[in-house]
Amino acid sequence: MRSSKAIVLIEVICASALALVTIVAIESTLRSKPVLQWLDLHRPPYIPRSGLVDIRVHVEKQMLHLEALAREPERRVSFVGSSSVVNGIDEYDVKVALKAAPKLQPRNLGLTGMLSSELSPLRSLLVSDGTVAVVYLYNGFSFSDVRNPDAIDARGSAIDDLNHEPIAWWQIRRAARFGERLLSERLWIRRYRNLIISYVERILASDIEPLRSPFDYSVDRPPPPMSERTRVPRPPVSSENWVRRAYIESSERDTTLGYSALSSFCDDLKRNNVRLIISAAPEALFGRTNPYAVGIDFDAIDARIEKISKQCGAYYIGRDKVFEDDDANFVDEVHLSAKGREKYSKAIGAKVDEVLGR
Amino acid sequence: MSFHSIEFFFLLSVTLFVLAAVTHTARPWILVIASYLFYAAGSLLWLAILVAMTLLNFGLAKLIERGSAKGNGGALIIGVVINAALLASYKYAGFLAETFNSIAGCKCLPIVSLELPLGISFYVFESISYIVDVHRKRMPAVRRLRDYALFISFFPHLVAGPIVRAADFVPQTETAKPFDPYASRRGLELIAVGFFKKLVIADNLAPFVDRVFLNHAAYGGGVLWIACIAFAIQIYCDFSGYTDIARGIAKLLGFELALNFDWPYFSRSIRDFWRRWHISLSSWLRDYLYIPLGGNRGGLTQFASAVTVTWFLGGLWHGASWTFILWGIYHGTLVTAAGWSRGSRIGSLWEHVPAPLQMLIVFLSVVAGWVLFRAKTIVDAMQIWGGMLGLGSMPFTEKFDRVSPLLIVGMLVAALMHSITYRLRRHQDNVCSIGVESVTLRVVAIAAIIVGCFLLAGTSQTFIYFQF
The missing domain is CATH 1.20.5 (Single alpha-helices involved in coiled-coils or other helix-helix interfaces)
Known part of the structure; x- marks a missing residue:
């Protein structure tokens, strides 16, 4: 026996x-480097609302792009923020504007729905050894305590969450979820599972090719119709909606996780001699009346960020209201059109050039 | 508490540890306590009902045993009525009130919807079969409350079967030996296979099936066919996966649970299908409904009536909805037609149809039936059938490009694996486990299953049969 x-x-x-x-x-x-490079080169395009690429695949592909870039031994300026950065920063146009530091490579490290509380957990990907400066472009929703539910699995940090909310010994389910998340974060085959499946699907459908454009929207996408560009406030969506809650918390509270995370990130970069430049990401003025952002005090948010920037020695660039008032620069409330992107990238590139040249 | 939850893993680990530490006589009590903890995780009220019904049926069986010796069946009738009433009040009260109100065109009866205690349909059937068996003197009333409580509450089968017979289970409480090496190995194999079926196959098919059935009008017949076949695979892998895990855990604990699935999609007739699908339910319906109703002992009319009533109630058992009732009647009709055709010209023609074609026809008939099972309403089911026949408003190929090639490949791989294990089983009489005798191959197969579960697990879904 x-x-x-x-x-x-x-x-x-x-x-x-x-x-x-x-x-x-x-x-x-x-x-391995060759596989990662191939995956990054062939990442899937984002086709919103078609159902062909779901948001999890989109978030995972952006993260994998960051992983690939983090291995590049280059001196760079990193542009960090939400999908406003993804669609608002053209690396080529910024590079043209960087006259004082022509060898610096601008990198668009935008992540859809990114909140400032994610800056610390993602630090190792956002700031590589060769990073000279980080340009953080925030939105009106960036500084809340809430989490982006679509991004928790791919971008979240179980350890970070544990520090904020420790697990009691009897919370077996939470402990199990923590263990599962920790494992998923450490193993790419789990962390990028949906993305890998999408590659297999595309290979099976013989539909795999290098990504043509890093932006989410086609270059010829027009601004939204006039009915969506009204300056008349519309009824807000429920505050249960995470985006609405994120706007409200960022506007009404100055003690959120988001604000303290930005301060810590700023101090951290200062200690490591990395320049931090902070600016408001361009958000269309017509977007301030939409159901998510209606009634939000953007000026209060800007004032808080300016104060934090001064305290920790970051360079603060104010909001360009003239740019934001031109509807032709936008395809929707927070995303730039091709024309708007070109204008904005050149302008922010010139500003960064000026700051770094000092 | 689901088998694929960490709480369950914790409970099972502690139970195995305690079982190893206590004496043989204490083990059944440990299992009863573990089973009650398992059930209490759902609701304390549910546990109270389970305990009450356990005490009631245990006592009633003693009365029935004494009564049947004197030819008195009163206690049996009371027992069956109470059990059936409990099930009906939780499962069918709202449905009956709703049906009455819609027929009467009023809101005469209040529609009360009570939260259905998990596994009630299973343990009520087990209780009824027990008291009937005692009445029929197929077995004596269980002597010890401990043994009866374990029979009803044994956590591997409590919430989704198999529907166990007391005569098979109760003797095992004396003889069960946990940690038997070969039983444990088979148990672990079954658990691995069960998790693979559930997590990798069923859970990956579920989102596609849900999407198509939710918005079926937007899809052409081609996609509807794929979705229905995907559902046939999903429900098989979900339910048989659950049963494999349940049987595997029972083996680890030293118990043997009855086989519930025997490669049903390789059936060569619809009667054959019901001898292979959810065997514990179909044999229960046969023994406690169909045969008492006369079975095939009378003429064709009596046979048809017995089958129809049996399948009507079989459908109703699955849920308080007309779709389930019609699904039962659909199968009842097929079984009746198959019974009538036996010995006739059609029957002898069927015998000459090549076996693979017979299997295909039976499979497609079952798939057509799953439409009724899965659709929300009868109208939806009709529209889906129409779409599958090319009579829908959408072209047959509409949204065909939305079907992931990976899904098709996955379904084909699942079918191929199913066929291989079926062949292995036929050669080796090795039912429902890895099916290979070579140690090396078995190790490789288990490793592949673990890797598959780890890498390919879909979004976690509740077991389908938990709702029944």
């Missing part, structure tokens, strides 16, 4: 070990 128990035990151990070796082998292959 004892020997048969041992045989069964050996079988179980062998099967588990083999599974572990296989998982490690797949993980190592995925993290």
Whole structure:
């Protein structure tokens, strides 16, 4: 009996070990430079609301792009923020404007729905060894305590969350979720699972090609119709909606996780001799009347950020209200059109050039 | 508490640890306590109902045993009525009131919807079969309350079956030996296979199936066919996966639960299908409904009536909805037609149809039936059937490009794996586990299953049969 128990035990151990070796082998292959470069080059385009690329795939692809860029040994200026950055910063136009530091490579590190509380957990990806400056472009919703539910699995940090909300010994379910998240964050095959599946699907459909444009919207996308560009305030959506809550908290409270995270990030960069430039991401004036942002005090948010910037030695660039009042610069409330992107990238590039040239 | 939750893993680990530490006589009590904790995690009220019904049926069986010796069946009738009334009040009260109100065109009866205690349909059937078996003298009343409580509450089968018979289970409370090496190995294999079926196959198919059934009018017949076949695979992998895990856990604990699925999609007739699908329910319906109703002992009319009533109630057992009732009647009709055709010209023609074609026809008939099972309303089911036949408002190929090639490949791989294990099983009489004798191959297969579960698990879904 004892020997048969041992045989069964050996079988179980062998099967588990083999599974572990296989998982490690797949993980190592995925993290190897050639594979990562190929995945980054062939990342899927974003086709909003078509159902072809879901938001999880979109978030994971942006994160994998950051992972790929973090391995590049280059001196760079990183542009960090939400989808306003994803669609608002053209690396080429910024580079043209960087006359004082022509060898610096501007990098668009925008992440859809990014909040400032994510700056610290994502620090290792946002700030590489060669990063000279970080340009953080915030939105009116960036400084709340809420989390972007679509991004928790791909971008969240279980350790960070644990620091904010410790787990009691009887909270088995939370502890299990913590363990699962920790594992998923460490293993790319789990963290980028939806993205990897999308590659397999595209390969099976013979529909895989290098990404043509890093932006979410086609270059010829027009501004929204006049009916959506009204300056008349519309009824707000429920404050249960996470975006609305994020706007409200950023506007009404100055002690949120978001504001303290920005201060810490700023101090951290200062200690490491990385220049931080903070500016409001361009948000269309017509967007201030939409159901998510209606009634939000953008001036109060700007004033708080200016104060934080002064306190920690970051350079603050004010909001360009003339640019924001021109509807042709936008395809919707927070995303720039091709024309707007070109104008804005050149302008922010010139400003960064001026700051770095001092 | 679901099998794929961390709470369950914790409970199972503690239970195994305690079982190893206590004496043989204490083990059934440990299992009863573990089962009650498992059930109490859902609701304390549910546990109270379970305990009350356990005490009631345990006592009633003693009375029935004494009464049947004197030819008195009063206690049996009371027992069956109380059990059926409990199930009806939770499961069918709202449905009956709603149906009455819609027929009467008024809001005469209040529609009360009570939260259905998990597994009530399963343990009520187990209780009824027990008291009937005692009445029929197929088994004596269980002597110890501990053994009866374990039979009803044993956590591997409590919430979604298999529907266990007391005569099969109760003797095991004396003989069960946890940690038997070979049983444990088979148990672990079954658990691994069950999780693979559930997490990798069923949970990955679920979002596609849900999307199509929710908005079926937007899809052409091609996509509807794929969705219906995907649902056939999903429900099989979900339910048989659950049963595999339940049987595997029971094996670890030293118990043997009855086989519930025997490659049903390889059936060569609809009667064959029901001998292979949810075997514990279909055999229950046969033994406690169909045969008492006369079965096939009378003429064709009696046979048809017995089958129709049995399948009407079989459909109703699945849920208080006309779609389930019609699904039952649909299968009842197919079984009746198959019964009538036996010995006739059509029957002998069917015998000459090649086996693969027979399997395909039976499979497609079952798939057509799943439409009724899965659709929200009868109108939806009709529209889906219409779409599948090319009679819908959308062209047949509408949104075909939205079907992920990975989904098709996944379905084909699942079908291929199913066929391989079916062949292996036929050669080796090795039901429902890895199906290979070579240690190396078995280790590789288990490792592949673990890697598959780790890498390919879909978005977590509740087991479908938990709702029943």
